[in-house]
Every structure is written in C-alpha cells, then in structure tokens.
Amino acid sequence: MTSPMAQVKTLAVRCPNWVGDIVMATPVFECLRANLPQARIVGVLKKSAQGILRDSPWFDEFVDLGDKSWASFRAMRARLHEVRPDAAILLANSLRSALTMRLSGVKTLYGYRREWRSPLLAGGPTVTRNGDSIVPIPMTEYYLGICRWLGLEVPSQTKPKLFIGDALRRRGEALLSKYGVTPTDRLIGLNPGASFGSSKCWPAEYFAEVARRCRTELNAKVIVFSGPGEDEIVQAILDAAQTDLIDTRPDKVDLELLKPLVRRCDLMITNDTGPRHYAVALDVPTVVIMGPTDPRYTNANLDRTIVVRKELACAPCHKKVCPKQHECMKEIKPAEVFDAAQELLKTNTPVRSEIRNKHE
DSSP states (O other), rough: OTTTTTTHHHEEEOOOOOOHHHHHHHHHHHHHHHHOTTTTTEEEGGGGGGHHTTOOSSSSSSEEEOSSSSSHHHHHHHHHHHHHHHHHEEEEHHHHHHOOOOOOOOOOOOOOSSSEEEEEOOOOOOOOOOTTTEOOOHHHHHHHHHHHHOOOOOOOOOOOOOOOHHHHHHHHHHHHHHTOOOOTTTTEEEEETTTTOOOOOOOOOHHHHHHHHHHHHHHOOOOOOOOOHHHHHHHHHHHHHHHHOEEEEGGGOOTTHHHHHHOOEEEEESSSSSSHHHHTTTTTOOOEEESOGGGGGGGOOTTTTTEEEOOTTTTOOOOOSOOSSSHHHTTTHHHHHHHHHHHHTTTTOOOOEEEEEOOO
C-alpha cells in the first residue's frame, strides 16, 4: 500500500502540548524524517517548548502554536499560509487542534479519530476502548500508531531522544561550573514541581529529607530544578533540607538549557512530569514518584527507571488537585525513594525495569 505521505513535500506536525508528551513523541519525529528525507517538515508547537526539539535533525523550522487567543491564532495562520503544508499530522487529541489547523488552510489532516473531530480528518487510527473507556498504552506507542496507520516504516528502536548542540553544551557547562559542579562530582537532580497540578507533587519536606540523605550519605551534590510557578515548593525544600543545595531559580533555566543540566546528572529524582522524560531520553537513571497518573501511559523504556507508587483504590484519578488527603503521594515515604536511588546508583549499567506497587 502506498503511504498517503508519499507525495507530501511540506508536512506540518502539530506537536503535543505537554513537555513529557513532546519528548515521548520524538520517535514519531525520527520516523517521519527517516521516511520523508526530502520533505520539508515543520513543527507546530508552543514557542516556550521549541528548545526541547532544537538541535535535532527532524525539523526544518518551527511555527509558534497559537490556539489560546485570537491574536496568536492569526499569527500562526499567517505563518502556515506562508509555509503552505500539503498535510499535517496531529499529535494533540483535541477538536481544537484539528479545527485551528483547518482554519489555517491545512486541508489534509491525519490523527486519531476521537473527540468528535473525525469529519475534519482525512483519516487516522481509532483508539482501543473497553466500553466507554480508552485502554491506556504507552504514549510513545500511541503516537507511533499514526505512523503505522499511514503505512510508514517504524524503526524497531522507539526510545525517545533529545539532542544537545555544541553551543548549548557549552552553556550548560558554564552554568554547572558557576554552581561549583566539577567533572568528578556525583550530581543528583531533584524535580519537585509539576505544571499539570499539585496532585503530582510529592511533599516538599519529603524531598528535603531525601536531598539531605543524598548529601550526607551519598556524598552527592544536589541540584534542584524548577519551572514557572514553582518557587514556593523549591523554597520549602531549601528551608527544610538543612544542607546546601544548588538552586537554579535565579538563572531561570528554560526547557532548552534544562537538557544539558539533566544530562550531567548521575541520577534524577522526580515527580511524574516533563523532566522525567528528559532523563529517559538522555539515559540518566531515574526515580519517579507517581501518584495520580496511570503508569500504563509511560510503561516503556524503563530499563534505567524505578517508579515508586502506591496501589490505592482512588488512584489513578488523573485529577489536577487531590479532592482527598493526597494519600497516593504522602504514603510514599522518603526512605523508599532513597532506597530506590541507592539501588540505581549501584551500577552504571541499566537496571531491571521495575514499577514498585507497595501495599500498606
């Protein structure tokens, strides 16, 4: 069967919205470039997220996503009129993502047929359902389902990747030097925030205890990453840790500069949020503290990851704010997370994939 992509000369890719989803979609970008080596491929995503994909070989250019205001939509539409894509692939699931691309002049759209948008699409796969519920699968495989439907050759290795160019590498090295991190230091990254909502956040005092033990028992330097709106939780960790930690807030580390900093870490300890997926893509051993989210969406490429979670009746709920007492996160104790960190640091080779479901 000839792929619908065979005659496409300019392809727009409407990327996912969330940071982690963008990283988990990178095997799709790699697949598209491999199958369409002569095509002009244009990434459509938020300007603040474009640094995630910069330095990669997949895109010829980016268009700023504009679907939150009339002014931003008009700017996106004008750019897409200039680019004139023959077709677009939608990795976002919403009706809005299809509607705004059609209104921007892209008539041939491919993506999952869901969210009442099938009439706007030229075609695409359907999701697997169990009754009214969608059956969760790893997001990397979910996104690649569009490539398979399009008849593209999907590589056997589907691990996410991120790229760090020379200029970005030097910026990262300069910042680490400013922080006093030497090449021989053991460096552990903490990622205590989550733009999704407070339900994903492990308590600050728990992070502080783990940070203190990493400093005193593992002789590690600890770098604390933060994003917009996360000052309060970072400050609470710094106040409670009673030891010196590296605070990245004054340097306003963006999503691009975050890449070389995460890459330098010997270990990441993180909530189930974007930097977790950076660590996976950059081969950094990772302890993930998971509460309200379903592990089946990320149950792939876990060879250097330990996921610590509780099997509770109310989880996974996928709510942004916990309506109860946040048991799914509070019942994960610092000792469990520190033990997982020690286990990952025992060796530099990949460890057994593991999701820890602890029953009280």
